[in-house]
Amino acid sequence: xxxxxxxxxxxxxxxxxxxxxxxxxxxxxxxxxxxxxxxxxxxxxxxxxxxxxxxxxxxxxxxxxxxxxxxxxxxxxxxxxxxxxxxxxxxxxxxxxxxxxxxxxxxxxxxxxxxxxxxxxxxxxxxxxxxxxxxxxxxxxxxxxxxxxxxxxxxxxxxxxxxxxxxxxxxxxxxxxxxxxxxxxxxxxxxxxxxxxxxxxxxxxxxxxxxxxxxxxxxxxxxxxxxxxxxxxxxxxxxxxxxxxxxxxxxxxxxxxxxxxxxxxxxxxxxxxxxxxxxxxxxxxxxxxxxxxxxxxxxxxxxxxxxxxxxxxxxxxxxxxxxxxxxxxxxxxxxxxxxxxxxxxxxxxxxxxxxxxxxxxxxxxxxxxxxxxxxxxxxxxxxxxxxxxxxxxxxxxxxxxxxxxxxxxxxxxxxxxxxxxxxxxxxxxxxxxxxxxxxxxxxxxxxxxxxx
Amino acid sequence: xxxxxxxxxxxxxxxxxxxxxxxxxxxxxxxxxxxxxxxxxxxxxxxxxxxxxxxxxxxxxxxxxxxxxxxxxxxxxxxxxxxxxxxxxxxxxxxxxxxxxxxxxxxxxxxxxxxxxxxxxxxxxxxxxxxxxxxxxxxxxxxxxxxxxxxxxxxxxxxxxxxxxxxxxxxxxxxxxxxxxxxxxx
Amino acid sequence: xxxxxxxxxxxxxxxxxxxxxxxxxxxxxxxxxxxxxxxxxxxxxxxxxxxxxxxxxxxxxxxxxxxxxxxxxxxxxxxxxxxxxxxxxxxxxxxxxxxxxxxxxxxxxxxxxxxxxxxxxxxxxxxxxxxxxxxxxxxxxxxxxxxxxxxxxxxxxxxxxxxxxxxxxxxxxxxxxxxxxxxxxxxxxxxxxxxxxxxxxxxxxxxxxxxxxxxxxxxxxxxxxxxxxxxxxxxxxxxxxxxxxxxxxxx
Numbered sequence: 001x002x003x004x005x006x007x008x009x010x011x012x013x014x015x016x017x018x019x020x021x022x023x024x025x026x027x028x029x030x031x032x033x034x035x036x037x038x039x040x041x042x043x044x045x046x047x048x049x050x051x052x053x054x055x056x057x058x059x060x061x062x063x064x065x066x067x068x069x070x071x072x073x074x075x076x077x078x079x080x081x082x083x084x085x086x087x088x089x090x091x092x093x094x095x096x097x098x099x100x101x102x103x104x105x106x107x108x109x110x111x112x113x114x115x116x117x118x119x120x121x122x123x124x125x126x127x128x129x130x131x132x133x134x135x136x137x138x139x140x141x142x143x144x145x146x147x148x149x150x151x152x153x154x155x156x157x158x159x160x161x162x163x164x165x166x167x168x169x170x171x172x173x174x175x176x177x178x179x180x181x182x183x184x185x186x187x188x189x190x191x192x193x194x195x196x197x198x199x200x201x202x203x204x205x206x207x208x209x210x211x212x213x214x215x216x217x218x219x220x221x222x223x224x225x226x227x228x229x230x231x232x233x234x235x236x237x238x239x240x241x242x243x244x245x246x247x248x249x250x251x252x253x254x255x256x257x258x259x260x261x262x263x264x265x266x267x268x269x270x271x272x273x274x275x276x277x278x279x280x281x282x283x284x285x286x287x288x289x290x291x292x293x294x295x296x297x298x299x300x301x302x303x304x305x306x307x308x309x310x311x312x313x314x315x316x317x318x319x320x321x322x323x324x325x326x327x328x329x330x331x332x333x334x335x336x337x338x339x340x341x342x343x344x345x346x347x348x349x350x351x352x353x354x355x356x357x358x359x360x361x362x363x364x365x366x367x368x369x370x371x372x373x374x375x376x377x378x379x380x381x382x383x384x385x386x387x388x389x390x391x392x393x394x395x396x397x398x399x400x401x402x403x404x405x406x407x408x409x410x411x412x413x414x415x416x417x418x419x420x421x422x423x424x425x426x427x428x429x430x431x432x433x434x435x436x437x438x439x440x441x442x443x444x445x446x447x448x449x450x451x452x
Numbered sequence: 453x454x455x456x457x458x459x460x461x462x463x464x465x466x467x468x469x470x471x472x473x474x475x476x477x478x479x480x481x482x483x484x485x486x487x488x489x490x491x492x493x494x495x496x497x498x499x500x501x502x503x504x505x506x507x508x509x510x511x512x513x514x515x516x517x518x519x520x521x522x523x524x525x526x527x528x529x530x531x532x533x534x535x536x537x538x539x540x541x542x543x544x545x546x547x548x549x550x551x552x553x554x555x556x557x558x559x560x561x562x563x564x565x566x567x568x569x570x571x572x573x574x575x576x577x578x579x580x581x582x583x584x585x586x587x588x589x590x591x592x593x594x595x596x597x598x599x600x601x602x603x604x605x606x607x608x609x610x611x612x613x614x615x616x617x618x619x620x621x622x623x624x625x626x627x628x629x630x631x632x633x634x635x636x637x638x
Numbered sequence: 639x640x641x642x643x644x645x646x647x648x649x650x651x652x653x654x655x656x657x658x659x660x661x662x663x664x665x666x667x668x669x670x671x672x673x674x675x676x677x678x679x680x681x682x683x684x685x686x687x688x689x690x691x692x693x694x695x696x697x698x699x700x701x702x703x704x705x706x707x708x709x710x711x712x713x714x715x716x717x718x719x720x721x722x723x724x725x726x727x728x729x730x731x732x733x734x735x736x737x738x739x740x741x742x743x744x745x746x747x748x749x750x751x752x753x754x755x756x757x758x759x760x761x762x763x764x765x766x767x768x769x770x771x772x773x774x775x776x777x778x779x780x781x782x783x784x785x786x787x788x789x790x791x792x793x794x795x796x797x798x799x800x801x802x803x804x805x806x807x808x809x810x811x812x813x814x815x816x817x818x819x820x821x822x823x824x825x826x827x828x829x830x831x832x833x834x835x836x837x838x839x840x841x842x843x844x845x846x847x848x849x850x851x852x853x854x855x856x857x858x859x860x861x862x863x864x865x866x867x868x869x870x871x872x873x874x875x876x877x878x879x880x881x882x883x884x885x886x887x888x889x
Contacts, residue, residue: 027621085455
């Protein structure tokens with residue numbers, strides 16, 4: 001199903017979509033306020049963007065440094081070209097430790113690899129420990145937002161599923177009550193798990209350490225109680241130096257939720273005595289994206305989710321309308337790089353308003369890349385192209401374009417926009433909008449008369 | 453070819469000309485570091501107390517299962533540090549010494565030398581961290597300048613009690629980690 | 639600006655020409671009142687934006703070449719549309735042969751309000767005793783930087799506000815969401831019809847809650863979309879392009 005139809009579906013529940021919009025706007029507003037309390041905010045963004053440019057231009061040497069240093073620190077380093085290999089590596093570590101149940105903290109990368117179903121098929125219980133992720137896991141849904149996984153749910157929905165799964169009181173919708181019920185439930189899981197999986201926010205080439213940020217403390221609860229920690233990391237998450245963390249940690253939480261910093265920012269350099277740390281470095285299309293000049297800097301993303309919170313489309317259509325692991329504006333420039341046909345409507349799910357680029361802490365030119373993807377998609381996907389021209393034809397531009405694209409000037413364009421532009425009878429514009437009253441003369445006609 | 457070589461080669465194939473690594477300039481820091489730090493911790497839903505107030509706070513709370521790694525606070529009737537963190541499942545209060553703090557956001561740096569067992573600040577029901585006023589720095593850049601060279605097997609910036617807003621964006625304190633954070637200025 | 643009266647080529651977007659001739663007339667008269675020599679080259683056509691934004695930038699070589707031929711000789715090219723100006727400035731296709739003349743053009747195209755504030759450096763004196771809600775169109779705001787977007791931590795400015803606030807009696811309304819997109823977005827308005835309409839309704843609600851009397855802006859395309867929804871829902875709002883306000887008010 002395409003983005004427009006899923007968006008229209010989401011909008012049918014007016015009260016809920018309005019609430020979704022307001023709630024995420026509130027988060028964006030918090031980001032605005034806290035970013036304005038930092039006088040050097042724009043300098044930090046420029047700096048972070050420059051650091052990430054350096055990373056993308058020196059990814060090979062930084063990864064090799066990271067690997068060498070991590071190994072020196074007693075960390076096992078694995079490389080995976082794709083999701084399948086990533087999942088195999090994780091599974092083989094679990095098999096080696098005869099592990100049948102794991103706890104996992106929030107990791108978009110493992111979502112991208114569909115690690116949960118892979119492991120579950122092999123008889124391993126996977127427990128997502130971030131509260132939002134646990135909620136959507138109970139409901140057998142993917143996260144609808146990369147930072148706020150259950151933002152599409154109301155507390156009544158959560159109360160219902162908790163009553164079913166955790167035997168909480170029927171109808172008790174108090175967030176504190178529900179959160180504490182999850183705390184007890186997950187504590188039991190933490191205490192039993194032998195292997196814990198986390199994502200990685202930053203890998204430091206200089207030291208071979210990696211950093212994991214959470215507010216709940218679930219990543220740390222998992223890994224410090226388990227014997228084995230598996231950290232799954234996209235190769236683009238490398239940064240050169242430890243001190244660069246100062247720049248990124250100042251930006252990350254402020255951009256994500258409007259907090260000055262996440263509560264727990266854990267730096268893993270060596271395992272605790274008697275324990276193991278594994279890092280799986282994943283490519284899965286990242287080097288392909290790196291080779292695309294116009295799109296490579298989408299790999300600068302630090303997964304703060306600010307572009308989702310600010311996006312007027314995302315706020316009103318929900319994360320699921322995108323049908324991709326990473327939804328929202330950043331997802332719409334990453335996903336076509338993975339499958340240009342499957343995700344062909346995403347770059348069009350935007351008015352190119354540019355708000356995403358202005359909130360981005362690493363200054364990814366998201367809306368410009370959306371525009372560039374449109375150019376690629378019309379080449380790669382003629383069917384969609386035809387659909388788009390039909391839509392255009394039914395829109396407000398019909399008359400001016402038909403009028404203006406005449407003579408020898410834009411015959412080429414007319415080939416791309418076939419007869420439908422002039423003859424299509426549909427009028428999508430007019431469904432909920434009046435058309436302007438046609439004036440008695442055009443400006444050109446007026447000009448001829450009045451400025452002869 | 454190994455996956456590693458495959459990935460590295462793919463990167464090298466499109467590697468552009470060298471580019472210099474940006475330097476991080478010094479940014480202005482708040483004038484009153486202690487006051488800013490206190491505001492930050494309170495904003496993160498923690499509290500800050502003086503060394504004097506700490507004793508009365510502790511008495512009032514009446515915790516029975518307390519673990520302390522602090523060299524800065526005198527506390528009696530402590531639990532003995534176990535070798536297995538699972539034995540800390542019922543721990544009510546942990547007291548740890550922080551090394552450096554950043555006033556702009558309330559983040560306090562602790563590493564293996566203070567923690568001894570990494571699980572302590574997370575598994576405990578309540579957490580106390582001490583910090584000398586003179587170790588409160590302006591921002592994260594200054595904090596990384598201080599800790600940059602140290603080789604910590606594990607280190608963490610802690611800025612508040614465990615929290616979540618995953619249910620309708622309502623803030624709830626005490627998700628998985630400590631349900632409260634009390635910072636003692638020493 | 640040199641002492642010689644600059645020759646301004648007036649670029650009137652195709653939909654303005656067809657549906658909103660009054661906006662074209664107001665732009666022309668306003669620039670004349672401000673002392674410019676203005677010509678409207680009658681061979682002008684659509685700049686190609688609808689095609690380019692739909693993913694057919696490569697098919698706009700012809701229209702881009704024609705644009706440069708039509709407007710190349712003017713000292714300035716001015717249009718009452720941030721969106722079309724942004725397209726002309728940034729999105730003429732790279733396949734396009736004459737990059738030098740394109741560069742020259744890029745240096746002299748202006749959206750109307752920025753031309754008045756930055757090139758003419760004119761203040762407009764006059765009277766317009768109405769309660770005004772300003773719609774910051776995205777391409778003007780974040781594309782041409784006609785104002786400071788609320789996302790950025792930079793000193794606030796707004797070129798349209800700068801001009802409007804010189805008018806006696808004008809009551810400038812601060813909106814709750816100062817610069818959220820209205821949902822027009824060109825083809826988006828029809829390809830994502832449901833979202834587009836919802837975004838428009840939400841924008842209108844912000845203006846209505848603040849008792850705005852006249853909604854104005856620098857892009858007729860956004861206003862056409864908002865007016866279309868407002869009129870369908872019989873809302874008590876009037877709509878004017880900023881050129882119409884300034885031209886009516888100027889003394």
